[in-house]
Amino acid sequence: MRSVVPILTVLLAIVxxxxxxxxxxxxxxxxxxxxxxxxxxxxxxxxERRDANAIGLALRNPSHIPATLxxxxxxxxxxxxxxxxxxxxxxxxxxxxxxxxxxxxxxxLSATLLGFxxxxxxxxxxxxxxxxxxxxxxxxxxxxxxxQTIPILAIAPMxxxxxxSVGIQGLLPKAMISAYLSFFPVVxxxxxxxxxxxxxxxxxxxTYNASRTATFFKLRLPASVPYLFTSLKIGxxxxxxxxxxxxxxxxxxxxxxxxxxxxxxYGQTEQIWSALFAAAFVAAGLVGIIGLFQRITMNQMGFxx
Amino acid sequence: xxxxxxAQSLDLTFxxxxxxxxxxxxxxxxxxxxxxxxxxxxxxxxxxxxxxCIAALEDPTGGTLSVNGMTPDEARRARAYGYVFQAAGLxxxxxxxxxxxxxxxxxxxxxxxxxxxxxxxxxxxxxxxFGKKFxxxxxxxxxxxxxxxxxxxxxxxxxxxxxxFGALDEIVRDHLNxxxxxxxxxxxxxxxxxxxxxxxxxxxxxxxxxxxxRPGRITDVIExxxxxxxxxxxxxSTEFIDIAHRVREGLRAGHGDDV
Numbered sequence: 342m343r344s345v346v347p348i349l350t351v352l353l354a355i356v357x358x359x360x361x362x363x364x365x366x367x368x369x370x371x372x373x374x375x376x377x378x379x380x381x382x383x384x385x386x387x388x389e390r391r392d393a394n395a396i397g398l399a400l401r402n403p404s405h406i407p408a409t410l411x412x413x414x415x416x417x418x419x420x421x422x423x424x425x426x427x428x429x430x431x432x433x434x435x436x437x438x439x440x441x442x443x444x445x446x447x448x449x450l451s452a453t454l455l456g457f458x459x460x461x462x463x464x465x466x467x468x469x470x471x472x473x474x475x476x477x478x479x480x481x482x483x484x485x486x487x488x489q490t491i492p493i494l495a496i497a498p499m500x501x502x503x504x505x506s507v508g509i510q511g512l513l514p515k516a517m518i519s520a521y522l523s524f525f526p527v528v529x530x531x532x533x534x535x536x537x538x539x540x541x542x543x544x545x546x547x548t549y550n551a552s553r554t555a556t557f558f559k560l561r562l563p564a565s566v567p568y569l570f571t572s573l574k575i576g577x578x579x580x581x582x583x584x585x586x587x588x589x590x591x592x593x594x595x596x597x598x599x600x601x602x603x604x605x606x607y608g609q610t611e612q613i614w615s616a617l618f619a620a621a622f623v624a625a626g627l628v629g630i631i632g633l634f635q636r637i638t639m640n641q642m643g644f645x646x
Numbered sequence: 647x648x649x650x651x652x653a654q655s656l657d658l659t660f661x662x663x664x665x666x667x668x669x670x671x672x673x674x675x676x677x678x679x680x681x682x683x684x685x686x687x688x689x690x691x692x693x694x695x696x697x698x699c700i701a702a703l704e705d706p707t708g709g710t711l712s713v714n715g716m717t718p719d720e721a722r723r724a725r726a727y728g729y730v731f732q733a734a735g736l737x738x739x740x741x742x743x744x745x746x747x748x749x750x751x752x753x754x755x756x757x758x759x760x761x762x763x764x765x766x767x768x769x770x771x772x773x774x775x776f777g778k779k780f781x782x783x784x785x786x787x788x789x790x791x792x793x794x795x796x797x798x799x800x801x802x803x804x805x806x807x808x809x810x811f812g813a814l815d816e817i818v819r820d821h822l823n824x825x826x827x828x829x830x831x832x833x834x835x836x837x838x839x840x841x842x843x844x845x846x847x848x849x850x851x852x853x854x855x856x857x858x859x860r861p862g863r864i865t866d867v868i869e870x871x872x873x874x875x876x877x878x879x880x881x882x883s884t885e886f887i888d889i890a891h892r893v894r895e896g897l898r899a900g901h902g903d904d905v
Contacts, residue, residue: 541733546752548701548722548728549725549748550725559748559751563737563739642738642739643738643740643782
């Protein structure tokens with residue numbers, strides 16, 4: 342486990358930066374509260390403090406710095422408060438509760454998995470078509486690239502509304518947005534993988550008078566496996582983003598996207614941050630599971646020397 | 647002796663942006679059954695291109711070429727030849743046995759027949775017992791032997807070899823040359839062999855075809871007077887040195903003022 346030390350070093354640096362940033366971010370609120378409680382702060386009035394530099398304020402009122410690190414509804418909640426929120430909404434709640442982050446994460450994850458499955462299958466199918474059909478090569482690839490230049494935030498509400506008008510609600514519209522984001526890396530990776538055999542390998546199969554089907558299953562498909570796994574990892578992370586974005590425009594009440602939205606409506610910054618972390622953990626989990634499958638498959642196929 | 651490969655004033659011109667390139671010009675050559683023919687010459691002389699024409703991997707632009715009495719493409723579809731490339735080109739995801747089975751699977755041999763043939767050709771290239779290994783577990787020389795076994799597996803009468811030992815060091819190369827000769831003696835195949843090396847060409851061949859570039863053409867065809875049974879030290883005999891000298895002269899003549 343040589344990677345543990347560098348990872349922990351980076352983590353420590355992030356935590357230190359985070360606490361350091363919380364001081365100027367939260368100092369105004371802390372000073373206002375202290376003033377209300379009768380403490381002496383400098384400058385004395387709120388109007389003067391509003392125009393003052395935040396770091397300067399912190400330096401002039403060092404005794405109020407501790408209050409910035411442990412504030413309710415802080416602008417930037419500190420790590421320990423975010424993680425106590427995470428702890429309270431995961432381990433301490435029943436997972437069937439609507440206040441449980443596990444419950445919300447599962448709602449988002451189920452849309453992610455469905456969308457990822459659709460996107461992966463679609464991506465692989467398109468890649469096979471692109472490699473074997475010149476017309477598809479010329480026509481599909483530019484559209485696939487163009488599809489990714491459209492801001493997902495713009496198209497997501499339309500997908501939701503259109504599907505809703507034909508009576509499709511819930512999981513599927515979100516999964517469609519996930520699929521929309523995740524098929525692209527799969528297409529690109531898979532096309533590259535299916536084309537990875539060199540001229541010599543293709544000539545060799547020609548000397549065996551191999552059919553296109555045989556060439557595909559014996560050479561192209563196995564050769565594409567390393568590329569496929571790499572693009573699946575990117576696709577899985579993109580699918581999660583798609584599912585979260587899909588929850589935003591509808592004002593959904595369930596899912597990580599709903600938690601982000603509700604948190605920002607009600608100024609529950611800790612809720613926002615804990616939903617962000619939950620999303621990150623889910624994404625890391627997905628990528629990790631695909632990585633595990635990759636290692637097992639690659640070892641069995643003898644790719645790893 | 648019956649002709650296996652017959653080329654009559656064969657031409658091949660590639661069109662490039664810098665104008666046409668005459669890869670082969672007026673190449674006429676017969677290869678008879680059981681011969682070991684080497685093609686030698688500098689790069690660009692068309693020796694590999696000629697081999698690829700025989701294999702129907704390139705289309706000649708003029709002249710006639712027949713392989714086993716058929717057109718090259720018919721011969722390819724009849725699986726008349728095995729082709730060994732410069733690189734072993736083994737699939738990393740298949741074992742050695744799995745790699746040798748590749749052409750057999752494509753050609754639709756039964757499972758039991760496949761297993762039997764794999765054992766037989768592994769034996770021929772002296773790799774008995776290595777079937778379950780993966781390519782990366784083998785040295786470069788062993789990998790190239792496995793690729794020869796793969797080309798032998800489906801019993802084609804003709805073996806086309808394109809600098810198969812070019813990437814190997816001299817000691818390994820000597821050993822493989824010796825093995826190739828004994829394999830040739832046992833299987834009575836017709837072998838066309840492309841090489842850069844004069845000693846390799848002289849040691850292996852019954853007929854040496856010297857070629858030169860721009861345009862790619864045959865400058866000399868040398869029938870070797872060496873006996874079929876050739877120990878490695880035959881390379882010190884005066885006969886061997888005489889043939890090698892003639893090959894070198896042919897190469898120099900073909901080069902003209904280029905060098």
